[in-house]
Amino acid sequence: MNIHEYQAKEIFNRYYVSTPRGYVASSVEEAVANAQKLGGSLWVVKAQIHAGGRGLGGGVKLARSIEEVREYAQALLGMHLITHQTTAEGTLVQKLYIEEGVEIADEFYLGIVLDRAQEMPVIMASREGGMEIEKIAHETPEKIIKVTIDPFIGFQPYHGRELAFGLNLPKEEMSRFSAFAKALYEAYRENDASMVEINPLVRTKSGVFVALDGKMSFDDNALFRHPEIVAMRDYSEENPIEREASEYGLSYVKLNGNVGCMVNGAGLAMGTMDIIDYMGGEPANFLDVGGGANASTVAKGFEIILKDPNVKSIFVNIFGGIVRCDRIANGILEATKMVNVHVPVIVRLDGTNAKEAVEILKNANIKNIISATDLSDGAQKAVAAAKGALV
Amino acid sequence: MSILIHKDTKVLVQGFTGKEGSFHAEQCMAYGTQIVGGVTPGKGGSVHLGKPVFNTMKEAIASTGATVSMVFVPPAFVADAILEAADAGIELAVIITEGAPVRDMQRSKAYATKKGMKTIGPNCPGIITAEECKIGIMPGAIFKKGSIGLISKSGTLTYEGANQVCKEGFGISTAIGIGGDPIIGLSYKELLAMFEEDSQTEAIVMIGEIGGDLEIQAAQFIKEHISKPIVAFIAGQSAPKGKRMGHAGAIVSGSSCTAQEKMSALALVGVHVVKSPAQIGKKVAEVLNK
Numbered sequence: 001m002n003i004h005e006y007q008a009k010e011i012f013n014r015y016y017v018s019t020p021r022g023y024v025a026s027s028v029e030e031a032v033a034n035a036q037k038l039g040g041s042l043w044v045v046k047a048q049i050h051a052g053g054r055g056l057g058g059g060v061k062l063a064r065s066i067e068e069v070r071e072y073a074q075a076l077l078g079m080h081l082i083t084h085q086t087t088a089e090g091t092l093v094q095k096l097y098i099e100e101g102v103e104i105a106d107e108f109y110l111g112i113v114l115d116r117a118q119e120m121p122v123i124m125a126s127r128e129g130g131m132e133i134e135k136i137a138h139e140t141p142e143k144i145i146k147v148t149i150d151p152f153i154g155f156q157p158y159h160g161r162e163l164a165f166g167l168n169l170p171k172e173e174m175s176r177f178s179a180f181a182k183a184l185y186e187a188y189r190e191n192d193a194s195m196v197e198i199n200p201l202v203r204t205k206s207g208v209f210v211a212l213d214g215k216m217s218f219d220d221n222a223l224f225r226h227p228e229i230v231a232m233r234d235y236s237e238e239n240p241i242e243r244e245a246s247e248y249g250l251s252y253v254k255l256n257g258n259v260g261c262m263v264n265g266a267g268l269a270m271g272t273m274d275i276i277d278y279m280g281g282e283p284a285n286f287l288d289v290g291g292g293a294n295a296s297t298v299a300k301g302f303e304i305i306l307k308d309p310n311v312k313s314i315f316v317n318i319f320g321g322i323v324r325c326d327r328i329a330n331g332i333l334e335a336t337k338m339v340n341v342h343v344p345v346i347v348r349l350d351g352t353n354a355k356e357a358v359e360i361l362k363n364a365n366i367k368n369i370i371s372a373t374d375l376s377d378g379a380q381k382a383v384a385a386a387k388g389a390l391v
Numbered sequence: 392m393s394i395l396i397h398k399d400t401k402v403l404v405q406g407f408t409g410k411e412g413s414f415h416a417e418q419c420m421a422y423g424t425q426i427v428g429g430v431t432p433g434k435g436g437s438v439h440l441g442k443p444v445f446n447t448m449k450e451a452i453a454s455t456g457a458t459v460s461m462v463f464v465p466p467a468f469v470a471d472a473i474l475e476a477a478d479a480g481i482e483l484a485v486i487i488t489e490g491a492p493v494r495d496m497q498r499s500k501a502y503a504t505k506k507g508m509k510t511i512g513p514n515c516p517g518i519i520t521a522e523e524c525k526i527g528i529m530p531g532a533i534f535k536k537g538s539i540g541l542i543s544k545s546g547t548l549t550y551e552g553a554n555q556v557c558k559e560g561f562g563i564s565t566a567i568g569i570g571g572d573p574i575i576g577l578s579y580k581e582l583l584a585m586f587e588e589d590s591q592t593e594a595i596v597m598i599g600e601i602g603g604d605l606e607i608q609a610a611q612f613i614k615e616h617i618s619k620p621i622v623a624f625i626a627g628q629s630a631p632k633g634k635r636m637g638h639a640g641a642i643v644s645g646s647s648c649t650a651q652e653k654m655s656a657l658a659l660v661g662v663h664v665v666k667s668p669a670q671i672g673k674k675v676a677e678v679l680n681k
Contacts, residue, residue: 085633116603116640151501219493267549268626271668274628275668277628278667283629286637319547321530321547321550375551
């Protein structure tokens with residue numbers, strides 16, 4: 001789960017990770033009032049969307065007067081901000097964050113993620129603040145200082161020294177930087193974050209380290225113990241079909257092709273997309289209906305897939321294990337009575353009682369339900385049907 | 392022979408009396424697995440599915456001599472179950488539960504390793520030695536006994552792969568679903584080494600997916616240590632970047648975790664990589680009948 005910058009900074013502040021002062025606004029008037037409340041003569045008006053690359057996309061503006069704050073707020077609120085991480089249509093800006101301006105002396109990058117190979121969190125720091133970390137990692141990996149934290153010992157003073165010396169910080173700044181990094185690590189660990197990133201982290205002219213930006217995402221499996229983070233979820237940032245699917249326990253991801261896929265199991269669901277691609281077609285989605293595929297989950301699956309107007313055929317690929325294929329076949333027939341399926345449905349059932357299942361589908365004799373003999377046959381037929389080459 | 396488990400392996404179930412635990416323990420017993428009892432705190436002294444229930448793992452092991460545990464407890468209690476099993480001296484814990492927090496797995500896996508306990512999973516179908524012992528939730532009937540070892544991150548692709556192998560007239564020695572979470576127990580490297588040593592296993596099927604770099608690590612390991620033929624399929628070749636595909640760990644975030652990268656790393660060390668998941672069985676036949 002992802003949250004907005006202003007929410008990440010709320011969490012930062014609870015851990016004494018310093019940020020500039022700021023207030024969130026949903027209207028131009030509120031933005032102006034926030035700027036007045038902050039005082040001073042320099043403000044930053046920042047569009048609050050989950051996608052990265054907001055600065056380059058024109059979603060972060062420096063205002064030197066209250067009038068400019070008003071102007072930028074007017075321009076940003078309600079616009080569809082396009083960055084390299086959004087869709088081509090961009091994301092609607094519904095909230096702004098108004099922050100006091102900061103006099104920057106130096107910029108850094110500081111982030112924490114799970115190092116899957118070492119199975120521990122890794123803190124990454126770099127002097128290349130403001131640049132995309134993946135790009136630095138790819139082009140100049142030596143510019144990233146990495147320190148892994150063994151959860152049994154936690155963040156120790158020597159971790160802070162490794163980071164600070166690695167960044168070539170002057171000795172008098174070492175303890176301040178170390179305290180900052182330790183606070184960020186605690187915010188990451190205690191909230192079950194899967195990623196936290198400050199880019200840029202700046203040192204102000206008065207020598208204070210401040211998180212100019214803030215990004216956090218969380219381990220979905222741990223949300224049950226963080227109701228306060230669940231409360232930060234912004235549904236408008238999520239694809240509405242993906243969200244609806246998740247409410248029914250279905251895992252759905254929209255793609256750009258026209259062959260709808262309904263599969264049990266995430267691995268086989270990816271494999272099904274791959275074989276459609278391999279056969280010269282394009283998958284319209286990833287959809288895992290889970291282990292207990294029955295009439296109502298299959299019906300919901302059809303409904304979700306058909307919300308995508310590009311879908312020209314549906315490939316139902318189910319490997320029946322503990323749930324027998326004959327029961328799934330009956331489920332599919334029932335589901336077609338519950339949902340109007342107007343495109344050809346190619347059904348491949350294999351595993352326990354597969355033969356009986358094929359008989360059930362054959363005897364039902366429904367025009368747009370086509371049985372496939374195996375995985376290849378099913379994928380081939382689904383691709384052909386999407387091209388209108390199969391009646 | 393086989394790897395890790397066989398017909399005499401004694402198994403305890405953690406979360407024995409729950410709905411999932413009961414259903415699958417019964418299925419395992421029907422398959423022939425020596426389920427010798429289970430643990431449900433507070434229900435010690437009772438009998439479930441004809442087997443004794445214990446309050447703690449220490450009691451359960453002392454009384455049954457079990458060496459393997461099958462874990463079905465809810466996600467919030469997975470770490471505690473692993474720690475208890477490791478502390479009580481279990482040799483292998485198979486964690487079926489889906490949804491364990493990553494932070495809990497960091498801690499509990501590190502402790503298990505320290506105690507010398509192997510783990511499989513979490514969020515996996517388990518392990519099966521064909522026609523001998525099943526510890527998990529896979530449909531036992533599709534696994535005919537034979538000479539192919541199978542390692543897979545995905546549940547249904549494990550069944551798919553095993554089914555294809557058996558349809559080609561071969562069979563399975565041991566099949567392991569290692570799970571697709573960011574932190575998992577035994578992985579390709581360790582299991583490949585075990586299959587290399589196993590006299591029953593002639594060839595290995597390896598099924599991977601996008602995310603992480605376990606397959607890349609496996610490729611380096613294969614180059615130096617594995618002489619048996621390997622057939623591999625990597626799921627997610629057509630997955631978009633930055634989108635999580637069902638499994639918590641199945642996400643492309645850098646270049647080293649794409650399917651293409653993994654496929655070429657494996658092909659480079661002589662692994663027979665197939666592009667379509669429908670070719671797994673045929674490729675095994677082609678390689679072994681050469």
